[in-house]
Amino acid sequence: MIRIEQLSMDLPDFSLNNVDIHVREGEFFALLGPTGAGKTLILESVAGVGPVHSGRIFVDGAEITRLPPERRGVGIVYQDAGLFPHLNVEKNIAYGLRYQKKTEKKRLDWVKWLMERFGIAPLAGRSVENLSGGEKQRVALARALSVKPRVLLLDEPLSALDPAFREDLRNLLKELHSQLSLTCLMVTHDFSEALFLSQRAAVLNKGGVEQCGGVKDIFNRPASPFVAHFVGMKNVFPACGENGQVRVDCLNLSMPSNGRPEPKYAAVRPEHLLLLERKPVQDNQFGLFPAEIRGMVDYGIFCEVLLDYQDQTLVAAAAKSALMSMGLDAGAKVWVEIPQDRIHFF
Amino acid sequence: MIRIEQLSMDLPDFSLNNVDIHVREGEFFALLGPTGAGKTLILESVAGVGPVHSGRIFVDGAEITRLPPERRGVGIVYQDAGLFPHLNVEKNIAYGLRYQKKTEKKRLDWVKWLMERFGIAPLAGRSVENLSGGEKQRVALARALSVKPRVLLLDEPLSALDPAFREDLRNLLKELHSQLSLTCLMVTHDFSEALFLSQRAAVLNKGGVEQCGGVKDIFNRPASPFVAHFVGMKNVFPACGENGQVRVDCLNLSMPSNGRPEPKYAAVRPEHLLLLERKPVQDNQFGLFPAEIRGMVDYGIFCEVLLDYQDQTLVAAAAKSALMSMGLDAGAKVWVEIPQDRIHFF
Amino acid sequence: MPVKKEPFFWLTLSSAGIILAFILLPLVHVIAAPSMESLWETFNDKDVRKAIWLSISTSGLAAIISLVAGTPTAYLLARKEFPGKRLVESVVDLPIMIPHPIIGIAILSIAGRNHWFGRAIQSIGVEIMGTTTGIVTVLTFVGLPFYINTVKAGLESIPERLEKVSRSLGASQTQTFFRVVFPLAWRSMLAGLIMCCARAISEFGAIVIVAYHPMVAPVLIYERFTAYGLKYSQPVAVWLILVSLALFLGLRFITLPSASKAKTG
């Protein structure tokens, strides 16, 4: 449906190099990456409102690279909603209908239907300035869909919302996508959003695509240290393999390779590291070693625990109440266990 | 050491009403409250750089309400550090020494000692513009302490920092306070900071003091629904007591009152609610009831789970991996257990 | 504020007082000096009314020309980045800094027969020296920078994103301008018109070179002053001040809401 070929651009403080992305019809595709990875630029180049220095963009098989934005049939929803401040909710939604071949009555019915569908009918006459973040995004979504775009572009649609509203809108997006069989391209820096909403994804880093594929696949099997960190596998160590065994030397781990003969890295999620107050009785357990707590980073109810083992730093995550009941704090000695099946080699 | 008596002010969009606060010598006192509760205004009135409409302020027994700021002997560290951008690190720290009766040599030695103590000696000649957030706060602290103030005022000193730096600076503050036996008054909206650093605290709400006392006491025994929410006891229900029993009617709970005969509310922390996939075998257990998951709010590794039980909403917290392994999502039915000793009555 | 005031505070207060007095004293006096009778008499003076009307109409015309020619330029400067942009901005600011009689001389120089441009316009019957056309040209020259800078600032405060959304909804760039940009920028365009008008009405040095006749109000005031003295020029001045003040108050009124918005937002 959307095919981006060799897209490049050179801006004063950023460059995008030969990005290839293919979004299939009816697919929800996520463009992932840290802030400043060029995600929004790709989105705007598809919409025709950003610069393109080389490369080609196709929608529905037709090249649109040089088409003006109003003839692309592409809807866009920005992080800050981008509502027209001088128009009320209803007029914002009806804005694009003037350019559609429809009777006045059909237009009004369609806007009404949209407002009902998005649960914003009671706000119809309200100024958009005083809406909550969640309401603003609903209006923006309804407005983008009002002109029945072939493709919906979403630029971090959930980032600016409070956690409670975020879940709401996330569910709405999921519903819309399956009900209307929309083709969506969403930009986000939050992997959990992509995991919830999209089927496939591409991870961008420094203006290039780092990994592309099924979103669950990326989550479970990151292909590079950058992607591993990005999906939350914060413990990444060099690894090597020989004689049907894979080894993580710095942790003194060794196990059967299971047909992955040449790994370069091993990675584990923080929440998969188990912290134990004392050494368990069965001594010959796999992946068990003593470590010292260097520090804790408080994330509210839960903490990330930074651990020193020999020259290595490990990151574990645990509920604060569990840590308190164990009486653990910086400087304490603990035992760390890494379950064998939680280690990902790549 | 610091005594604030009946402090009031009337600003166009905010007013502070008869605030009384007493900080003892050598104490670390936290002023807690949500954004816009008037915390910084109190701090600035002690420093003499904010408006005071009525009330009196004493330091060391002497009234300073009408004294110009430079004669109060009060140091202040702001959230954004507030370093002088035209001076380098060393000159920022030495700024106030000109007004101290010291020889040139003694001044230089003292600045050197401060920079060593705060681990910023290698930055001495650097421009303050390019420092990291943590380094900036260290410089700001060293500068505030350079003139040996009788009282150190801290305005959300940790809020603007990355989680990793935050812990660093928090430890430094704790060390400084005990080593130099400083009297500190800190403003923060984060209860965990207060819990870590301070002995006593006051919780502000809408320009008035809601609760004042030992910080652990406030944390464990909040005295009002506002404070309960503020310290993270997000489940607050009306309660009543009679005949040696206390009851939470909406949850059908009843237990011995233990000498707290007339409670108005009962509160439980989200992390103390236990989620079970099915009803446990022993049927007559206390505080066990079925609920439906209305939604989840994702905080990264962990989730807050919103539960519906009859007309009530409960908030539980659990690790995302645990929720996933139980296969729980919005709409699922679960059993909730509230351990009897986790309920706080007030 | 119970904290004791420093000498510094009193210094700022007294300097502000002196400046207010310095500005207001002469202006209030010039308004208050003429008797009602002489004001009325001046008002009935045909020459005065004609001059004030000429001032207003030529300034208004200059403002409208600035609107037409300046708005696209302001849009370009507010929206696009291009090499040499600062240079273009500098050139737009130039008329503010050039001494007023020189502006008149410069415009006369290229309108004369020894310049190709002068010959070109004269061949189609346009005369600059001593004509209303000349006055409007001069006033446009001095007022244009004020219009462009005001509108440019106004346009910069409208998020470009809104235009992008509008175009994705099917509106062309022109349609976007009239449905999104203009409704959000008309206030700053009006403020720009008034700024331009006010600057144009106050001009004297450039006009007196290009067109002593037909007489605009500042020239008339100057002539009355040189011919009959202070007393005879004051009543005319009062009327012109009132026109200027009306523009000034209109400007304050227009910019007030947006300024208070900027504060709370």
Add this chain to the structure above:
Amino acid sequence: MPVKKEPFFWLTLSSAGIILAFILLPLVHVIAAPSMESLWETFNDKDVRKAIWLSISTSGLAAIISLVAGTPTAYLLARKEFPGKRLVESVVDLPIMIPHPIIGIAILSIAGRNHWFGRAIQSIGVEIMGTTTGIVTVLTFVGLPFYINTVKAGLESIPERLEKVSRSLGASQTQTFFRVVFPLAWRSMLAGLIMCCARAISEFGAIVIVAYHPMVAPVLIYERFTAYGLKYSQPVAVWLILVSLALFLGLRFITLPSASKAKTG
């Protein structure tokens, strides 16, 4: 940018081109018209040199007076909130909008013997009409708003928090001004001085009322123009334009770094 250009784009571009030509064509011609010979001759003309020097010195003096009297006022307006603040700001802006000859008339009116102020200053030997003092007074009147507005904007960009920290470290308000505010604001104060100077040098209408003699450069140009015609006034204009341009470039140079900072920050 491979997206096809709309007519709208070409409209903005051509309007910008027309405006640049409109501003530059007369100015370039007036500079290029006189021969080197006549320029040199004019430069050796004692009257011309005297007039230009008088323009520069009186404008400079007006700028310095603005610095002394205007800085505390700018500080007050940038830092304090008080009822009527907008009114004070309006009064400070007034001289920009008042027609130039009226400014001269207003200042003359209160400097005369039929006003208590005039009698007061005359009794201590200060004469406004036809003196350098009068010229400086007029130039201060027209230049002051530019100084105050520039410095006010500069001061507003300095966080008040820095002053609060300085005072908590033991510095008085005066010491804080010189150790914190001034080092951070001197660039905008310099820009304000230049703005004030440039505005003052360009003034003609108010000066010609208050003091035809001693002759400042714009008056001299005007006189040459009326007495001998366009050709004889142009060489003097070139020299004055060069002075204005020097100021203008100085201003751009000073504001350039801070502007580029504001962009990236």
